[in-house]
Amino acid sequence: MMQSPRLAMGACLLAIFTTIFASHLPTPLYAVWQQAWGFSSTALTAVFSVYVLGVVLTLLTMGSLSDQIGRRQMVIPGLLFILVGSTLFMFAGNINHLGVARLITGIGTGLVTGAATAAVVEMMTDGNWARGATFAALAFTLGASLGPTTSSLALRWTSHAHVWPFLVVIALVLLCLILLLKAPWPAGLGQHHPDFRLRKWRPTPIKVPRPLLGVFVFAASAICLAWSTGSLYSSLGPSMARELAGVSDLALAGLFAAGWQLVAGITQFAAQRQPLTRLILAGPLLLIMGLAAMAGAVLLGSVWLFTLATVMTATGAGTIGVIATVTIARSAPPAERGGMTSAFYLAAYLTMATVVLGLGFASDRLGMVNSMLGFTVLISLAAVALMCTRRRVQP
Template identity: 80%
Template structure:
């Protein structure tokens, strides 16, 4: 009897590891190019508008994939969706290595975006389902941790490659290719429970047609709350990922370019650690602590912008990361608990669809506002807007 109980747990552990590696590799690949854009821009002479277009192409790939194939893993199977997704990530990294102009760079970003859309929803749903003891909170938190660690590690590797190697456009993407291959092998070889994430009986890929991401009406309330929470968390994260180094240099007075570039990675790392620690806390406590910490960090950011203070900017980075990390745990645990197995892939994809659309909207809006009203005024407006949203999220959930 002991052997029959232990085998499924071991099998689930290997499958969970493969899914978490898929998430980590995908988000690593998504954030890897961030410090390299300035190098490509200097070498090829493209404008800031063209760089914004490249970013939009990536989001377009993610969004289109989530919209058309968000529910496919519910029918085809989780593993059957993850392996092709990692192949797109691998091809995107190869395209980055070989890119010679802005159009090839856009193609590489598009491939990466498609792979990200295929992997994120399916892998997160699989990790939650594969938890052997039914610990949904742990599965959801591990997925969120893989996201944030990938986001932190990507720009860190590229920054170190820029400082220590002469081929910074090659080595980081070789790492992504290697991790993609390992992830594909693990997914192919890991034993998978027969009752989880398998092809539905009677499903035929030949007869399949793209279906929009959907949310059951009965679960709309829980979905809207979790989507609002993840959008709030990712708004601050996307700000640091896109404009963190510029803010550190131009607003906080950080003269070291390498140090300025690591603020984005540091934000993601602190957010990841917070998410890991947050799984031990009651959700009711996180619903208060997360927004309060985020608002305090945004206040410190406003002070750093007005006073050009490196120390206040560092404090703002730590506080906003902790607040956003706690809010991210609330969002992912809520969506994981509310989504039934037959709808989990579709609902998770809709969840990340909202997050990616918010990420693109925030970055493009702040960039537009900075050109017309200046970066200082744009950052102050951002802190006020996100603080009001955090307060609203806390009050709405307390009333519910």
């Protein structure tokens, strides 16, 4: 008789939550470290982008390895990377330590999220894969919003904000490891293949079938557009709130990043049942209006406009993210789905790193005000182009 997967599924969902929680936890602290150690915006965004490097390298080399060695066998080492990364953050003494901690956290994220998400989907006893994916997405959203919230509250209420939030991560990782090791694992789901040999394993090639290239470019462009705005808040959001909108409280400044992630996540759930023809108009228009509000906040130094910009850009980006994921899910044939999905997220991560590094570099040379205004113009033009492209691409 097949054992109940409930505990194992809960352990995997907690692993996803913990990993994304740890990934977003440092966001409000970057401004504090920048003030204390005096590094540039370029250096700050480089630290953020190193995380992307860790995720991308893992996706390119080990993204499909859990299909062979088992889901749990991939999640546990990934959590150990998260544990080490959080410990390094806690004892960091300079920006180089932050970079190493981010890289290790990125590797752990790449190892955990794919394998744990696949395990959750596979363990849905009623065969409802969509529900499993929704549970995993909920864990992502909660982790992305509660991570910066936790460190923002630490800035407000404690004198050791660089320490105790990472102790929370370490405690969560230890709990995950105990549950994963103790939980009965359903037979036949994500198990180690007896004929697998590591020396013969090769990464799954990332490729897009030529007939589907147009649809892929549309979907990849949409996810890149959504993630570009999200990465802005994840890397420079607290600094923008403090330097441009006049938010002097570092704890409150950090909550803008948490709020953006929460609104974007809620929007994704709300928009899933809407037709693409409606979303392709609503998403880019909301994003453009939010970017206009951001430009106004930058020019006027208005906290209220910056708050409005945060809500509207998050809603627009969340809607565009749904457009991208639905398009790629509908268009990719089963035999090509792994490669297309990997290419899809690879484009998103690389764009996110490029945008963040470019903004940091521009901020140091042109000033943050000019850089943000340029960002709003470029992303608005990209949103208009996405709406125009949709008329020619039918997923």
